[in-house]
Amino acid sequence: MKVKYELLKNDTKTKARYGLLHTNYGTYETPMFMPVGTQATVKTLSPEELKEMNSAVILSNTYHLWLRPGCDIVYNAGGLHKFMNYNGPILTDSGGFQVFSLAKNKSKDITEEGVHFKSHIDGSNLFLTPELSIQIQNKLDSDIAMSFDECIPYPATYEYAKASTERTLRWAKRGKGVFNNERQSLFGIVQGGAYEDLRNYSAIETVKMDFDGYSIGGTSVGEDKTTMYKMIDDAIKYLPIDKPRYLMGVGDPIDIIEGVVRGVDMFDCVLPTRIARHGNAFTRHGKINIKNAKYKEDFTPIEVGCDCYTCTHYTKAYIRHLIVSSESFGQRLLSIHNIRFLIKLTEDLRESIKNDNILEYKDAFIKEYSGGNDK
Amino acid sequence: MKVKYELLKNDTKTKARYGLLHTNYGTYETPMFMPVGTQATVKTLSPEELKEMNSAVILSNTYHLWLRPGCDIVYNAGGLHKFMNYNGPILTDSGGFQVFSLAKNKSKDITEEGVHFKSHIDGSNLFLTPELSIQIQNKLDSDIAMSFDECIPYPATYEYAKASTERTLRWAKRGKGVFNNERQSLFGIVQGGAYEDLRNYSAIETVKMDFDGYSIGGTSVGEDKTTMYKMIDDAIKYLPIDKPRYLMGVGDPIDIIEGVVRGVDMFDCVLPTRIARHGNAFTRHGKINIKNAKYKEDFTPIEVGCDCYTCTHYTKAYIRHLIVSSESFGQRLLSIHNIRFLIKLTEDLRESIKNDNILEYKDAFIKEYSGGNDK
Numbered sequence: 001m002k003v004k005y006e007l008l009k010n011d012t013k014t015k016a017r018y019g020l021l022h023t024n025y026g027t028y029e030t031p032m033f034m035p036v037g038t039q040a041t042v043k044t045l046s047p048e049e050l051k052e053m054n055s056a057v058i059l060s061n062t063y064h065l066w067l068r069p070g071c072d073i074v075y076n077a078g079g080l081h082k083f084m085n086y087n088g089p090i091l092t093d094s095g096g097f098q099v100f101s102l103a104k105n106k107s108k109d110i111t112e113e114g115v116h117f118k119s120h121i122d123g124s125n126l127f128l129t130p131e132l133s134i135q136i137q138n139k140l141d142s143d144i145a146m147s148f149d150e151c152i153p154y155p156a157t158y159e160y161a162k163a164s165t166e167r168t169l170r171w172a173k174r175g176k177g178v179f180n181n182e183r184q185s186l187f188g189i190v191q192g193g194a195y196e197d198l199r200n201y202s203a204i205e206t207v208k209m210d211f212d213g214y215s216i217g218g219t220s221v222g223e224d225k226t227t228m229y230k231m232i233d234d235a236i237k238y239l240p241i242d243k244p245r246y247l248m249g250v251g252d253p254i255d256i257i258e259g260v261v262r263g264v265d266m267f268d269c270v271l272p273t274r275i276a277r278h279g280n281a282f283t284r285h286g287k288i289n290i291k292n293a294k295y296k297e298d299f300t301p302i303e304v305g306c307d308c309y310t311c312t313h314y315t316k317a318y319i320r321h322l323i324v325s326s327e328s329f330g331q332r333l334l335s336i337h338n339i340r341f342l343i344k345l346t347e348d349l350r351e352s353i354k355n356d357n358i359l360e361y362k363d364a365f366i367k368e369y370s371g372g373n374d375k
Numbered sequence: 376m377k378v379k380y381e382l383l384k385n386d387t388k389t390k391a392r393y394g395l396l397h398t399n400y401g402t403y404e405t406p407m408f409m410p411v412g413t414q415a416t417v418k419t420l421s422p423e424e425l426k427e428m429n430s431a432v433i434l435s436n437t438y439h440l441w442l443r444p445g446c447d448i449v450y451n452a453g454g455l456h457k458f459m460n461y462n463g464p465i466l467t468d469s470g471g472f473q474v475f476s477l478a479k480n481k482s483k484d485i486t487e488e489g490v491h492f493k494s495h496i497d498g499s500n501l502f503l504t505p506e507l508s509i510q511i512q513n514k515l516d517s518d519i520a521m522s523f524d525e526c527i528p529y530p531a532t533y534e535y536a537k538a539s540t541e542r543t544l545r546w547a548k549r550g551k552g553v554f555n556n557e558r559q560s561l562f563g564i565v566q567g568g569a570y571e572d573l574r575n576y577s578a579i580e581t582v583k584m585d586f587d588g589y590s591i592g593g594t595s596v597g598e599d600k601t602t603m604y605k606m607i608d609d610a611i612k613y614l615p616i617d618k619p620r621y622l623m624g625v626g627d628p629i630d631i632i633e634g635v636v637r638g639v640d641m642f643d644c645v646l647p648t649r650i651a652r653h654g655n656a657f658t659r660h661g662k663i664n665i666k667n668a669k670y671k672e673d674f675t676p677i678e679v680g681c682d683c684y685t686c687t688h689y690t691k692a693y694i695r696h697l698i699v700s701s702e703s704f705g706q707r708l709l710s711i712h713n714i715r716f717l718i719k720l721t722e723d724l725r726e727s728i729k730n731d732n733i734l735e736y737k738d739a740f741i742k743e744y745s746g747g748n749d750k
Contacts, residue, residue: 039696039697039700039702040693040696040697041697041702041704041705043702043703043704044703044704044707045704046704046707068696068699068700069671069692069695069696069699073671073672073692073696076672076674077672077674077690077692077693078674083690083692083693083696084693085688085689085693296444296448297448297451297452299451299452299453313460314460315452315458317444317448317452317458318415318452318458318459318460320444321414321415321443321444321448321458322414322415322416324443324444325414325443327414327416327418328418328419328703328706328707329416329418329419329420329421330416331703332419332421332703
């Protein structure tokens with residue numbers, strides 16, 4: 001079935017909204033944070049651990065799975081759910097962002113037909129088109145597929161942004177034209193760079209194509225926070241209220257809150273697992289680095305009161321020892337905590353919408369979080 | 376309490392024996408395989424996963440914990456069990472083997488007093504003595520501590536082996552003299568190189584000191600299998616029947632079986648986790664390497680019928696994808712399977728002792744295992 005968004009409550013003072021996302025694998029509350037499993041695995045974690053931390057939708061990546069193991073292998077395995085043993089909803093992104101980020105300093109050639117670029121694995125020449133991206137995703141059999149888009153760099157000239165935005169619209173139409181998977185949903189992506197009129201235009205034209213949900217792309221590419229929040233505002237005001245809205249690649253706690261008060265329902269980011277690999281952990285008082293010598297004999301959890309497996313079983317001193325000793329169990333423990341931290345944040349945000357106090361929650365969170373801990 | 380070995384059944388045709396090991400953390404059947412958590416973590420695995428695969432005693436390492444995080448930190452954490460959150464028996468080895476293996480190509484100076492060598496972490500000068508090894512282990516508060524010994528290289532001259540064996544006996548006595556932890560047991564280690572009379576002598580003299588259990592050290596250091604099995608025979612015939620016997624560092628499936636029929640109760644080895652990191656898995660038909668292209672679309676488990684988490688949830692194709700993509704979840708899945716494989720092997724061996732058919736079991740296993748799979 002196609003995903004269905006059910007709006008349960010609009011916040012009275014902001015654009016925040018509380019709702020439900022009905023999927024092939026159950027119904028989940030929004031706003032939600034979606035952990036990222038780029039290569040068909042959320043780094044270091046098992047599906048059971050993801051469920052235990054109350055995750056709902058997880059992401060995987062079309063570009064990476066196309067290259068390795070190959071979409072036919074995933075298809076022959078019975079689709080991505082069976083391949084990776086995840087009994088919950090999966091969203092695949094289109095590969096557009098990877099073409100942008102991985103090929104950034106290499107040869108990349110964007111044409112009307114698609115994008116020529118080099119494999120990050122073996123340097124071989126690749127050509128990804130809007131149709132191919134959709135066909136790969138149809139085969140992967142995720143629950144939600146994304147349109148193939150160009151993520152516009154920041155800064156970009158108006159001319160570049162306009163041409164790119166128009167091309168992304170044509171690509172969206174072409175992808176939708178070949179889409180062929182009854183149980184899969186397809187989201188359109190709003191681009192437009194940092195230009196208000198282009199964001200508006202992109203949103204209006206994308207919505208005209210009638211997708212199952214709408215993503216806001218092209219943020220977190222180097223712009224300042226004020227610009228980023230305005231890019232969200234400029235896109236979201238033209239999105240329909242009966243479809244889910246997904247802000248792509250955003251996982252900073254404060255950005256999630258700012259997104260929620262602007263009406264975003266879904267977020268994803270590699271941040272919680274990526275910072276874990278470097279020994280960083282989210283706390284209510286800001287990020288800490290567990291390698292800091294002051295945690296050598298700190299026999300308290302990363303965060304007192306946190307309900308995650310890590311905080312209920314292990315101390316900072318032990319996790320520090322693991323990270324300093326390059327033991328991957330340390331990355332696993334930090335990944336569990338960091339993902340749970342963002343999921344819990346969205347749980348708290350949902351409660352605050354229900355209780356009509358999201359602005360109070362936001363102010364208190366930002367004050368505490370920005371107060372710092374390692375500072 | 377000190378560990379107690381309870382002999383329940385001697386095999387009728389071999390020296391194999393089935394028994395119980397009573398520990399501070401419960402009673403466990405022997406023969407047993409003990410997974411190794413060198414740095415206070417069995418690489419990639421949680422304590423819950425170890426319990427799920429029916430592990431009993433696990434190992435950790437005095438030398439590594441002495442250097443990092445330092446034994447005082449573990450002591451202040453409340454001991455190793457609390458530090459690493461393992462609610463089961465822990466055995467620490469003395470550091471002797473690490474001095475032998477890590478310092479092999481570096482400066483190492485063995486004196487009567489102890490061993491001067493360089494840290495594998497920062498090259499700093501270290502000096503480990505029999506007393507210090509015991510004092511560190513007393514602080515770590517493992518359930519079973521090991522005497523500090525020299526692992527004799529192979530080959531070694533008779534003169535070298537004799538002098539070293541005698542020194543190891545003096546070291547054992549010195550370590551025992553300072554031992555001070557009522558809830559901890561201390562095992563002596565039989566050395567003697569590959570010389571029958573020295574093995575006999577080492578066993579007899581070590582037993583005279585009345586330890587809580589006896590280890591057979593100095594095997595698997597380059598000698599051929601016939602020599603290795605004879606080293607076990609030469610040591611074990613002088614060990615008392617009422618104390619546990621531990622063959623150190625042995626984890627090859629066939630060597631475990633050969634050890635069991637010679638009367639060994641306990642085994643440990645890094646092999647199952649180490650080979651996992653290189654994509655290797657034990658099967659009843661020998662080791663396989665999951666990176667082999669033939670597993671690309673193999674949607675069956677590593678071993679049909681295996682009861683481990685990995686085999687009941689994942690296919691070779693998926694695990695291959697993870698290993699090829701350097702995803703640590705792949706190492707975790709292979710580590711689970713490999714450790715469970717060796718634990719299951721000891722479970723089967725216990726059954727075969729109870730059923731008086733261990734020689735039939737041994738022949739069938741070796742025939743199947745040596746038949747190969749990737750050959």
